[in-house]
Amino acid sequence: MHQPCRPLLILLLICLACGPAFAFPDADTTRPNIPDPTKLPPDSIGTRLLREGRKNREAGQYTPAMDNDLQALHIFQQTGNRSREASVNTEIAQLYQYMGEQKSSPSLVRQGLDYVREGLDLYIAVKDTAKEVAARNTQGVIYRSMALVDRAYWYDSAMACYQAALARITPSGKGKRTTGALYNNISQVYSEYKKDYPAALHYLEEAVRFNAGQPDSAFNLSYNYGNIAAVYQKMGDKKRSLEYAYKTLDMARRVGTANRLLNAYEQLYNSYDQFGKADSAFHYYFIFDNMRDSMASLTTTRQIAEAQTKYETEKNKALITELNNRNNLQQKSIIVLLAGLAVVLLFSAGLFALFRRVQRQKQLITTQSGQLEVMMKELHHRVKNNLQIISSLLSLQSYRLKDEEALEAIRLSQQRVQAMSFIHQRLYTSDQARMVNMKEYLQDLTLSLVMAYGYNQNTLDLDVQIARQWLDVDKALPLGLIANEITTNALKYAFQGDQRPALSVGLAEEGGQLLFTVKDNGRGWDVRQWEHPGASFGRQLVETLCRQLKATQKLTYLNGSVFAFAIPLE
Numbered sequence: 001m002h003q004p005c006r007p008l009l010i011l012l013l014i015c016l017a018c019g020p021a022f023a024f025p026d027a028d029t030t031r032p033n034i035p036d037p038t039k040l041p042p043d044s045i046g047t048r049l050l051r052e053g054r055k056n057r058e059a060g061q062y063t064p065a066m067d068n069d070l071q072a073l074h075i076f077q078q079t080g081n082r083s084r085e086a087s088v089n090t091e092i093a094q095l096y097q098y099m100g101e102q103k104s105s106p107s108l109v110r111q112g113l114d115y116v117r118e119g120l121d122l123y124i125a126v127k128d129t130a131k132e133v134a135a136r137n138t139q140g141v142i143y144r145s146m147a148l149v150d151r152a153y154w155y156d157s158a159m160a161c162y163q164a165a166l167a168r169i170t171p172s173g174k175g176k177r178t179t180g181a182l183y184n185n186i187s188q189v190y191s192e193y194k195k196d197y198p199a200a201l202h203y204l205e206e207a208v209r210f211n212a213g214q215p216d217s218a219f220n221l222s223y224n225y226g227n228i229a230a231v232y233q234k235m236g237d238k239k240r241s242l243e244y245a246y247k248t249l250d251m252a253r254r255v256g257t258a259n260r261l262l263n264a265y266e267q268l269y270n271s272y273d274q275f276g277k278a279d280s281a282f283h284y285y286f287i288f289d290n291m292r293d294s295m296a297s298l299t300t301t302r303q304i305a306e307a308q309t310k311y312e313t314e315k316n317k318a319l320i321t322e323l324n325n326r327n328n329l330q331q332k333s334i335i336v337l338l339a340g341l342a343v344v345l346l347f348s349a350g351l352f353a354l355f356r357r358v359q360r361q362k363q364l365i366t367t368q369s370g371q372l373e374v375m376m377k378e379l380h381h382r383v384k385n386n387l388q389i390i391s392s393l394l395s396l397q398s399y400r401l402k403d404e405e406a407l408e409a410i411r412l413s414q415q416r417v418q419a420m421s422f423i424h425q426r427l428y429t430s431d432q433a434r435m436v437n438m439k440e441y442l443q444d445l446t447l448s449l450v451m452a453y454g455y456n457q458n459t460l461d462l463d464v465q466i467a468r469q470w471l472d473v474d475k476a477l478p479l480g481l482i483a484n485e486i487t488t489n490a491l492k493y494a495f496q497g498d499q500r501p502a503l504s505v506g507l508a509e510e511g512g513q514l515l516f517t518v519k520d521n522g523r524g525w526d527v528r529q530w531e532h533p534g535a536s537f538g539r540q541l542v543e544t545l546c547r548q549l550k551a552t553q554k555l556t557y558l559n560g561s562v563f564a565f566a567i568p569l570e
Contacts (some may be wrong), residue, residue, distance in 0.1 A: 042075050042078065042079050043075070043076070043079055043081055043084065045075060046071075046072040046075035046076050046079070046081070046084060046088075047072075047084065049068045049069070049071050049072035049075070050068070050069065050072045050084070050087060050088055050091065052064075052068045053065045053066075053067075053068030053069040053072065053088075053091055053095075054091060056068060057091070057094065057095050057098065057259075058257035058258070058259055058260075059257055059258050060257075060258030060259060060262070060291075062095060062098070062099055065095055066092070066095060069088055069091050069092050069095065070092075072084075072088045073085065073088040073089070073092070076088060082122050082125060082126050083122070083123070083126050083128055083131070085119075085122055086118075086119040086120075086122035086123045086126070086128075086131065086135070087119070087131070088119075089115045089116065089118045089119030089122065090115070090116055090119040090134070090135050090138055092112070092115045093112040093113070093114075093115035093116035093119065093138060093139075093142060094112065094138060094141075095112070096108050096109065096111045096112030096115065097109055097112040097138075097141060097142045097145050098259060100112060100145060100149060101145045101148060101149060102262075102292055104148075104149045105149065106146065106149050106150040109142060109145045109146050109149060109150075110146070112142050112145075113139070113142050113143070113146070116135060116138050116139045116142055117139070119135050119138075120132065120135040120136065120139060123135050129168060129170060129174040129175055130174045130175045130177070130178075132168060132175070133165045133168050133169055133174075133175030133178045134165075134175070134177075134178050136161050136162075136164050136165035136168065137161070137162065137165050137178050137181055137182055137185065139161045140157075140158040140159070140160075140161030140162045140165070140185055141158070141185060143155070143157040143158035143161060144158040144185065144188060144189070144192075147192075147193070148192075152193060155189050155192070155193035158185070158189060159186065159189045162182050162185055162186050162189075165178065165182055166179075166182055177214070179210050180207045180210040180211040180214065180220050180224075181207075181220065181223075183203045183204070183206045183207035183210065184203070184204065184207040184220070184223050184224050184227060186203045187199075187200040187201070187202075187203035187204045187207065187227055187231070188200075188227060190203065191227065191230065191231050191234065195234075197231050197234060197235050200227075200231050201228065201231055204224055204227055204228050204231065207220075207224045208221065208224045208225075208228075211224060218251045218254040218255050219251075219255045219260070221247075221251045222248055222251035222252045222254075222255055222260045222263070222264065223263075225244045225245075225247040225248040225251060226244070226245070226248040226263055226264065226267045228240075228244040229241050229242075229243075229244035229245040229247075229248060229267050229271055230267060230270070232244060233270060233271050233274050238271075238274075238275040241271045241274070241275075242268075242271050242272070242275075245264070245267045245268045245270075245271045246268070248263070248264045248267055248268075249261075249264040249265070249268060251264075252264040258291065261291065262288060262291045262292060265284050265287045265288040265291065266284075266288045268280075268284040269281050269284040269285040269288050272284065273285070278392065282392040434472055434473050435470045435471065435472060435473070436470070436471055436472075436473055436476035437469060437470060438466055438468060438469055438470065438471045438476060438479075438507055439464075439466035439469050441476065441480065442464055442466060442480075442483060442505055442507065443464050443466075445480060445483060445484060445487075446462060446464055446483070446487055446503070446505050447462070449484065449487050449488060449491060450462055450491065450503070453488075453491040453492065455491070455501065459500075459501070460495075460500075460501040460502070460503060461500065461501070461502040461503070462502075462503050462504075462505075463502070463503070463504040463505070464504075464505045464506075465504070465505070465506045465507075465508075466506070466507045467506075467507065467508040467509060468507050468508060468509045468514060471514075475514070475549060475567065478545040478548050478549055479514075479516060479545075479549070479567070481541065481545055482516070482542055482545050482546070482565065483505065483516070483518065485538045485541055485542050486518040486542070486563050487503070487505065487518060488538070489538060490503060490518060490520045490522065490561065491503070493522075494520040494522025494523070494560070494561060495520070495522040496522065496523060499521060499522075499523075501520070501521070501522065502520065502521045502560075503518070503519070503520050504517070504518070504519040504520075505517070505518055505519075506519075509569070512568065512569055512570065513566050513567060513568055513569060514565075514566070514567040514568075514569060515564065515565070515566060515567075516564075516565040516567065517562065517563065517564050517565070518562075518563045519560060519561070519562045519563075520560045520561050521559060521560035522560055522561065523560075546565065549567045550567070550568055551565050551566060551567040551568075552565070552566045553565050554566075
């Protein structure tokens with residue numbers, strides 16, 4: 001007999017000896033008292049769904065989070081629990097804010113703004129001051145996201161929300177738990193918008209002091225330390241920026257949620273990149289980029305939309321049932337007329353069969369098209385990643401070179417790779433598989449070049465005017481490389497005097513042609529050297545790209561150099 005069976009044998013012998021007084025109880029009386037989920041009150045089910053939705057949101061599982069939240073919202077609307085309904089609206093608002101900020105999508109963030117306004121109105125109606133303060137804070141956070149992905153003036157709206165929330169905290173302490181979050185969020189306005197870094201650090205120190213004594217200190221401190229690291233980074237304090245970036249990662253690991261870890265890795269990447277540590281910056285960027293892509297994929301966004309549609313369908317179910325009943329009554333009155341329309345119906349049946357056949361073919365084509373689109377986006381994603389790796393390898397290789405001419409060649413190659421990388425990044429993050437947003441692309445490209453050559457908005461006037469916003473990738477890629485070459489040469493050679501540098505980039509459409517121009521107000525450009533055949537690799541590259549686009553180029557000098565390219569659209 002096996003050793004583990006001996007205790008059971010002894011217990012059985014004792015039970016037989018003691019008789020009914022020591023008989024085993026019935027199976028039903030030994031079951032744990034676990035409530036049946038189908039018999040729970042609706043509000044309890046809704047509360048559990050709300051809790052699960054919050055966990056899924058923090059873990060970056062947006063599709064199940066939206067499904068949980070919409071089911072909970074439907075339940076609380078049916079039961080009339082307005083306070084819980086407000087909580088769900090606020091949760092959905094934060095979910096859209098997370099997705100909108102990660103995908104740089106103003107439309108997603110605006111959906112979050114609609115939900116938080118609904119939640120705030122409900123909290124005011126039920127006179128729940130503490131929740132009202134938290135909702136106003138969430139509204140401010142969403143306005144701040146609008147400022148990040150759309151226009152900077154939304155920071156003013158965010159600050160107004162934070163100040164209104166602080167004013168609503170009562171002397172008795174209602175709403176006080178949100179104080180630390182409000183100080184943290186106010187610091188972001190001072191740091192990102194007003195550029196008042198001492199004021200930002202003051203509010204962050206107040207937030208740390210308040211949050212350190214709270215039960216959920218690790219979660220709140222992960223935000224505080226990350227913002228402190230960002231402020232020190234902007235102030236040029238490398239040591240403190242990295243110190244607080246690692247504190248952020250430590251707090252994020254204690255919390256264990258995907259969103260906190262994502263922000264921590266992003267801050268470490270920014271801190272190392274700001275101070276020229278390319279190898280460490282690339283390490284944390286690689287982790288951050290993979291996490292962000294997995295949390296903000298196109299598939300997730302579509303699943304969210306499907307969950308929203310499912311909720312709307314459930315919400316209108318009662319109305320559909322009523323309409324179906326009315327339709328049945330009308331059908332009974334029409335039956336008398338059907339006999340006289342038999343021939344027409346037979347003919348219609350044939351047409352309907354043909355229509356169904358066409359519909360199935362269209363559905364098949366649509367499905368194949370969707371699969372091809374997903375494959376194209378995945379291809380662009382992988383190309384972007386490979387180009388990023390090449391750029392980082394070139395950067396690392398440059399550390400070993402001493403020859404200035406070799407270093408310059410490596411730097412120019414890195415910029416050309418980056419110009420192509422921007423194109424593929426735009427393609428896989430948008431809903432267009434072949435169309436590139438030229439306004440966003442050229443703004444990103446020129447700004448990165450300006451910063452690479454040591455200029456900023458205080459030392460150089462940059463004006464990007466894009467009238468033709470969308471362009472096919474076959475034209476966008478060579479045009480981007482031309483823009484990279486011309487802008488690079490202007491930044492390297494044009495500005496040699498005491499005059500304030502100015503650079504203007506334009507893309508317009510006129511007479512069936514694209515007109516691309518790059519203007520500068522410099523004096524150092526050698527027109528004859530540029531027009532000399534075989535002058536440089538950059539000139540040869542521009543010539544080759546112009547032949548590919550069937551474009552003509554013209555260089556004139558009038559208070560600076562003006563490059564003009566005419567590209568036929570057809």
